[in-house]
Amino acid sequence: MQLNGLHHVTAVTAQIQRNLDFYTRVLGLRLVKKTVNQDDTSAYHLFYADKLGTPGTDLTFFDWPHISPNQRGTDSIAGTAFRVSLPDALPFWTERLKEQGIKGIKRTSFAGRDLISFQDPEGQQLYMVDDEGAPFEGELWRRPEIPDPFALRGFYSVILSVPDQETLAHTLETALDFAKVEETTWMDAKTPVTIYRTRDGGGPGSEVWVLEEPYAPRAKVGAGGVHHTAFRVKDQSELEEWRTRLVNSEVRVTRVIDRFWFKSIYFRVSRGILFEIATEGPGFAIDEDMNSLGEKLVLPSFLESQREEIESKLTPIEV
Numbered sequence: 001m002q003l004n005g006l007h008h009v010t011a012v013t014a015q016i017q018r019n020l021d022f023y024t025r026v027l028g029l030r031l032v033k034k035t036v037n038q039d040d041t042s043a044y045h046l047f048y049a050d051k052l053g054t055p056g057t058d059l060t061f062f063d064w065p066h067i068s069p070n071q072r073g074t075d076s077i078a079g080t081a082f083r084v085s086l087p088d089a090l091p092f093w094t095e096r097l098k099e100q101g102i103k104g105i106k107r108t109s110f111a112g113r114d115l116i117s118f119q120d121p122e123g124q125q126l127y128m129v130d131d132e133g134a135p136f137e138g139e140l141w142r143r144p145e146i147p148d149p150f151a152l153r154g155f156y157s158v159i160l161s162v163p164d165q166e167t168l169a170h171t172l173e174t175a176l177d178f179a180k181v182e183e184t185t186w187m188d189a190k191t192p193v194t195i196y197r198t199r200d201g202g203g204p205g206s207e208v209w210v211l212e213e214p215y216a217p218r219a220k221v222g223a224g225g226v227h228h229t230a231f232r233v234k235d236q237s238e239l240e241e242w243r244t245r246l247v248n249s250e251v252r253v254t255r256v257i258d259r260f261w262f263k264s265i266y267f268r269v270s271r272g273i274l275f276e277i278a279t280e281g282p283g284f285a286i287d288e289d290m291n292s293l294g295e296k297l298v299l300p301s302f303l304e305s306q307r308e309e310i311e312s313k314l315t316p317i318e319v
Contacts, residue, residue, distance in 0.1 A: 027152060072225075076226070092150045103119060195210075
């Protein structure tokens with residue numbers, strides 16, 4: 001029993017149309033599901049991914065237009081790193097992001113990994129990391145303005161910030177069976193970082209980088225911040241096993257929740273960091289044709305009877 005790497009990352013936006021334009025038109029991701037937050041049906045929940053909506057490629061957003069901007073700090077999910085194939089992709093993306101007016105672009109490296117650092121229009125901290133040609137399990141969503149060799153290939157890692165490494169280390173290593181790969185320093189050459197992986201071999205899609213920042217203020221999630229990150233397992237049977245393991249490790253965890261396109265459990269590894277474990281299926285094509293994913297508002301069956309009321313509260317967006 002093991003976690004199979006990242007499943008998705010869920011962030012927050014207060015500008016849903018601008019968000020849609022950036023992630024689909026600038027970064028070249030596919031909108032694979034246009035739905036609502038199942039716990040707050042007044043808000044869109046958009047899913048961006050590769051062509052198929054492959055687990056491990058999926059960045060999602062809750063649309064909360066009245067939320068305050070994200071307040072960066074520790075005890076948080078502080079960044080998300082995408083993977084790209086081969087070093088030539090990084091110069092391409094550096095120039096493309098500059099042309100699109102994106103700020104904070106920096107070409108750098110971390111722990112032997114070449115990358116660029118940048119922010120989305122609402123200040124969410126993002127990275128692109130050279131995956132050195134590692135195998136990609138998904139399928140590219142082809143965009144004419146982005147050559148296939150430079151397209152995003154899902155996630156490389158997520159970045160956590162904590163006040164104290166030791167507190168989180170116990171949960172990651174004992175309860176979740178993460179392996180510690182390396183202890184190093186962050187790009188500032190000062191901040192301690194521990195690299196963990198979720199499966200044998202490590203590499204793209206399986207890493208978590210944990211920064212120790214004891215003197216940073218506490219973060220407060222808002223627009224431009226990350227709400228939670230999810231790791232994947234094969235099916236509900238494995239999900240139930242993980243729930244039992246977490247309960248036995250004295251981690252407070254939810255019941256199994258049916259999200260229609262996958263099933264999930266949720267738990268906090270600290271006051272500010274929310275994790276999810278989600279199944280790889282059944283996937284986004286169970287209620288839409290693969291060729292038309294994301295083109296219309298889709299509701300899980302248990303919300304379909306409320307469609308008229310839900311749609312009346314949503315601001316139309318142009319896909």
